[in-house]
Amino acid sequence: MAIPVSELQSINPGSIIELFSIELNTALHGSNTIYRFHNGANLKANGEVVWAGNSYLRFPIECSGFEFGSTGTLPRPTITVSNILGTITAIMNDVNKNTVGNDLNGAKFIRIRTLARFLDAVNFDFNTNPFGTPDPTAEFPQEIYFLDRKANENRNVVTWEAQSALDLVNVKLPKRVATRTIFPGIGAFIG
Secondary structure, three states: OEOOHHHHOOOOOOOEEEEEEEEOOHHHHOOOOEEEEEOOOOOOOOOOEEEOOEEEEEOOEEEEOOOOOOOOOOOOOEEEEEOOOOHHHHHHHHHHOOOOOOOOOOOEEEEEEEEHHHOOHHHOHHHOOOOOOOOOOOEOOOEEEEEEEEEEEOOOEEEEEEEEHHHOOOOOOOOOOOOOOOOHHHHHHHO
16 A cells, blocks of 8 residues: 555655665575665664564665656666675675676665654554554555666675666567557657
8 A cells, every 4th residue: 555645745744764675586696585774773772673574674775866857767776785894795795606796786676665653563662653553555656676787896885776677678668569550549649
């Protein structure tokens, strides 16, 4: 269920919580592991954020470039994740045992946004959400991208550029060609 517009237009809609997941593909990476991240912590003992029963690791992550423009180009977000403890390098090294040089290319990257009032009650003291009633289905539409290339890796951060599923090589939409015989009224607009 999408978050109702009336909720966003209220006087105090609440904080937007941004969650991220990276899903590996068995064919590409040798496993189907899902890594979940959140750039923050919950209000109960500064722990992981729990949404819809899934724990999101409190981990420094910064994403930008999700904006859709009127020029017709699809967004190509940049994802920068902290590598200060070598965690991301270790994940990539584990994946590279199965496929040399993959660097998580092709992994599904999902951006999930919801409001604090809909987070699971376990995130708060006394297991009660003080902002509202938990609802694991109340979220903005998920934004799904695929990691296209690793732009940077050093001791501090790893940065990827992502792309939309519509931007993938050899994928064409629509799968059928629109011709005048299928859509006779469109001929006046095409010429």
